Amino acid sequence: DVKVTQSSRYLVKRTGEKVFLECVQDMDHENMFWYRQDPGLGLRLIYFSYDVKMKEKGDIPEGYSVSREKKERFSLILESASTNQTSMYLCASSPTSTSGGNVDTQYFGPGTRLTVL
């Protein structure tokens, strides 16, 4: 079974704090993703990584950075947390499909509900 874990289920931080959200997968997947989920807005991609030390911006990267030093670990960093970053954060991983025409499945972790006061 694919296992994606996130460091915290619930997190409460103060405005201006630096926040680290950690994600670990145990399936040797090349690709890892950070999404945020907000009511009425659905899931939006923040950043993704297709290899160690490689990263690409998603739809809403402002206010966030990421780090991928090891294949199994992808960290999301809020440099200076703000109240508008209160949200549910979901990490996902996927293999790179080797079958022509097939799209790889993304597997999600349990999510981190972050509240910024």
Next chain:
Amino acid sequence: AQKITQTQPGMFVQEKEAVTLDCTYDTSDPSYGLFWYKQPSSGEMIFLIYQGSYDQQNATEGRYSLNFQKARKSANLVISASQLGDSAMYFCAMRGLNSGYALNFGKGTSLLVTP
């Protein structure tokens, strides 16, 4: 651009009955994948089923089946013999093979299974 539309914000079904959750999509990518995920109140996004655009047969996984109608650009999820534990949000998602890495999600359908 890709778009996923789920027109049913909420659905009710009685236990042991079947239910269909609607999903339509739009893409210019000739090769793509369609996914359904379940999100219970705990928040975890659980993968249910996958359909590739070139797959000849509709995907099935246990009580879940995907009614894929390519010409109509629809990918409805059918849950047979509903159980109380099926109560959750259900999201349809897609990714084009040539359209980047991210999944595009619909807004979701809230399913409530009643005794």
